[in-house]
Amino acid sequence: MRPPPLLDHLRSRGGLATVADLAAAAGCSQRAVRRQADRQGWWCPFSDVVGLPRARPSAREHIHAAALQAAGRTGDPDRDLVAVTRLSALYLLGIAASAPTKVDLVLPAWRYVKPDPRLSVTRSSHLDAADITVRANIPYLKPAPLLRDLAAIRDVDRLRLDAIELLRRTSVTLDDVEAVLAHGSAFPGSGRLRRVVKELRSVGRVDSALEYRARQRFRAAGIEFDRGQVHVAAPVGGPSDWAMHLDLGIAAIRFGIEVDSFAHHSSPDALRRDAERANRLALLPEDWRVLHLTWWDLQERWPAFLGMARAVIEAQSVRHLGRPWPASGDLVR
Incomplete structure (x- = not known):
């Protein structure tokens, strides 16, 4: 038996539609739509919207x-x-x-x-x-206008986190966000959004709030890294997909830091990828030294981790540059 026309129209709209749209499509009154919805137990989430029955929307x-x-x-x-x-x-x-x-x-x-x-x-x-x-x-x-709306309700730290996640997960760029800022008059929170864009421009690519915070704490302690993430080239003659990026580091002395947040490193696939990266680094002839930083290191044992990073940076600088500490000219900007 052929389903009633209204049901056909509702299914063709993905099982959710306005009463007015269904009535126009079926050539009936809105009252007729509501009567059928009531008789057949359709989902009615709002006064002007109906949907196919569902146990738990x-x-x-x-x-x-x-x-x-x-x-x-x-x-x-x-x-x-x-x-x-x-x-x-x-x-x-x-x-x-x-x-x-x-x-x-x-x-x-x-x-x-x-x-x-x-x-x-x-x-x-x-x-x-x-x-x-x-x-x-x-x-x-879209992500850039979304940041414009979020700026009205977020403080700078939360807005920066939103921006980092949107930049990482979507195709939006800082140029897109600046275009929104340049379009028309000021809007609530525009000053906060301008500050976030300026900060993220200055540090280059960053994939998590933890990574950003780590960079800022190292900077406050007098340790500057290359701008953005550090590119590690694939070995000569090796597969091109062996190239990788480290979250923080100084390429001139073959030093890097991987920032391990639970959100990005807790799944089986993430653990497998991390192990593969570590093994590839061990095979490189350039003598890379890579530390792993967690939230706990940043919050609970920062002095110890900072001391360890200083020691490795000094040793790598002597090994690769012949002096005890990399100069500003050695950093990639």
Whole structure:
């Protein structure tokens, strides 16, 4: 038996749609949609959104439903703009471990949406269609505009962490963020975002907040590293994929530090990769010395780790440069 037309339309939309959209597609009234939803036990997360029955909707499905609820109904994409933003967007991107209680949405400044205690709505005069991307039918801010929105609610340290994670996990660049800063007038938190961009520009590539903090603590102790991560070339005649990067280091004296955070080094695959890297380094003829720094080293035994790093740097400098400490001219900038 052929399923009812409304059910066909709902399935073709991924199992989630607005009442108005379904009514227009099926050529029936919105009341008819609501009656069928009630009779067949459809999921009704918001007053204007229905979905296929599901035992336990996921946080992602709830965010999708919230975006549908807040979208305009004119049929003009530029006028109906809505995007998931802030902590909800970080959750969709896999950066936040859990979704916030309220779904964070951003709308154009002139748009109105019916108040709902499950929604946290921001109106922005900076929002336009170019700021929004759509994945799995969910519209959310691209990383650079997302940092603009996050700047309003984050302190510098949290904003820097957000930026580092977005730079590592997505295709966004600092140039993209600077373009957002240069576009139009100032926005809440723009000063904080400018500071974060300037800091990250100065240090080069950084893959974690722990790595950034380690670099700053070494700098405060008088130890400067090459800008960004240290490139270790593949051995002559060896496979090209044996080339690698160390988190911190000084290439001129063949010294590096790997910053081992639990988030990046706890899975079986990560442990396997770490072992392979260590074995490759041992095979290189250039006599590299690599230390491993953990959060515990940085927080609980910093003086001991700093002393060990100083000793290795001095020994490597004598070995490779013939003097007890690398000069500023030996660093890669």
